[in-house]
Amino acid sequence: MSLYALFAGKGFSGFGYGSTAEDVTAGLDLTGTTILVTGCNSGLGHEALRVLALRGARVIGTARTLEKAKAACASVQGDTVPLACELADPASVRACVASVNAAGLQLDVILCNAGIMALPKLQQAFGYELQFFTNHIGHFILVTGLLGQLTATGRVVMLSSAGHGLAPKGGIEFDNLSGERGYVSWKQYGQSKFANLLFAKELARRFAGTQQTANAVHPGVIQTNLGRHMNPVLQFLFGLSDKIALKSVAQGAATEVYVSVHPAVAGISGKYFADCNVAKSRPDADDAALARKLWDVSEQIVAKLP
Numbered sequence: 001m002s003l004y005a006l007f008a009g010k011g012f013s014g015f016g017y018g019s020t021a022e023d024v025t026a027g028l029d030l031t032g033t034t035i036l037v038t039g040c041n042s043g044l045g046h047e048a049l050r051v052l053a054l055r056g057a058r059v060i061g062t063a064r065t066l067e068k069a070k071a072a073c074a075s076v077q078g079d080t081v082p083l084a085c086e087l088a089d090p091a092s093v094r095a096c097v098a099s100v101n102a103a104g105l106q107l108d109v110i111l112c113n114a115g116i117m118a119l120p121k122l123q124q125a126f127g128y129e130l131q132f133f134t135n136h137i138g139h140f141i142l143v144t145g146l147l148g149q150l151t152a153t154g155r156v157v158m159l160s161s162a163g164h165g166l167a168p169k170g171g172i173e174f175d176n177l178s179g180e181r182g183y184v185s186w187k188q189y190g191q192s193k194f195a196n197l198l199f200a201k202e203l204a205r206r207f208a209g210t211q212q213t214a215n216a217v218h219p220g221v222i223q224t225n226l227g228r229h230m231n232p233v234l235q236f237l238f239g240l241s242d243k244i245a246l247k248s249v250a251q252g253a254a255t256e257v258y259v260s261v262h263p264a265v266a267g268i269s270g271k272y273f274a275d276c277n278v279a280k281s282r283p284d285a286d287d288a289a290l291a292r293k294l295w296d297v298s299e300q301i302v303a304k305l306p
């Protein structure tokens with residue numbers, strides 16, 4: 001635990017910066033629920049897989065390959081189902097959706113945890129900047145494909161980030177989704193996380209009148225494999241600050257797990273959470289027209305993918 005976490009307070013929910021995924025699920029019996037977690041083989045996703053399964057949920061753990069998903073599921077106790085879901089490959093995402101649908105699995109939670117950050121050089125998938133494609137478009141295909149399997153009170157949880165604040169002016173550069181004009185790694189990461197946030201808010205609007213919910217989460221700042229693309233100086237500084245100010249992986253997984261399963265979050269939708277409490281996001285994340293436009297553009301992109 002970092003020094004900061006030792007002294008950080010708790011919020012309205014009774015949880016806060018120092019709470020862990022085990023803390024926020026203490027006493028909960030998730031037996032009978034089914035939860036899909038993307039990126040289950042590393043960092044926060046692996047901790048979410050472990051703790052949700054520990055509390056009795058059946059957890060469908062997805063990873064880029066079936067081998068990675070199997071290894072992750074085998075490393076935790078409980079009822080787990082490994083599935084491949086390579087978010088940068090629409091065929092893989094669709095196959096994952098088809099497997100869940102074919103098995104008739106009803107999902108209580110879709111936890112969109114997987115992500116990549118700050119790719120130093122422009123990389124693309126199908127002509128789109130890779131962070132936008134992986135973090136947003138891949139999850140867009142997954143969630144929209146699985147909506148028919150979501151239970152009447154089902155929750156969709158998107159891993160955004162405080163980094164959504166780094167998104168360009170206007171939020172999304174619709175005329176530069178290839179990333180070719182003025183590529184800046186953190187700006188592109190910010191845009192992808194802004195897209196995750198807009199998606200949660202638009203989905204929440206589409207859920208209006210139902211008991212299904214969609215929310216977005218900032219997990220905190222945690223030293224995980226996510227930093228693998230950061231330059232060595234930043235990685236060094238990150239390592240130095242770990243014990244002073246960063247969250248542990250157990251603390252980092254708390255907010256996504258809290259929003260996924262805690263009874264206090266039932267019925268809360270369209271919000272942005274940090275430290276297990278509702279938090280403020282960038283004001284333009286509440287621009288409903290922008291979120292609607294992103295949804296429409298995403299549908300058009302997906303329709304043209306092989």
Ligand SMILES: NC(=O)c1ccc[n+]([C@@H]2O[C@H](COP(=O)([O-])OP(=O)(O)OC[C@H]3O[C@@H](n4cnc5c(N)ncnc54)[C@H](OP(=O)(O)O)[C@@H]3O)[C@@H](O)[C@H]2O)c1
Binds near residue numbers: 042068085159252
């Ligand atoms: N750590 C932080 O400080 C922080 C802060 C803000 C937000 N977040 C968000 O939290 C989430 C989890 O991050 P983390 O810190 O746990 O990072 P991590 O340890 O790197 O885990 C990321 C997971 O996403 C998977 N992934 C990456 N690209 C993928 C793809 N194309 N298809 C399918 N899965 C893919 C990774 O698989 P591989 O292992 O196979 O690459 C891994 O399982 C991310 O969405 C991130 O943006 C993290």
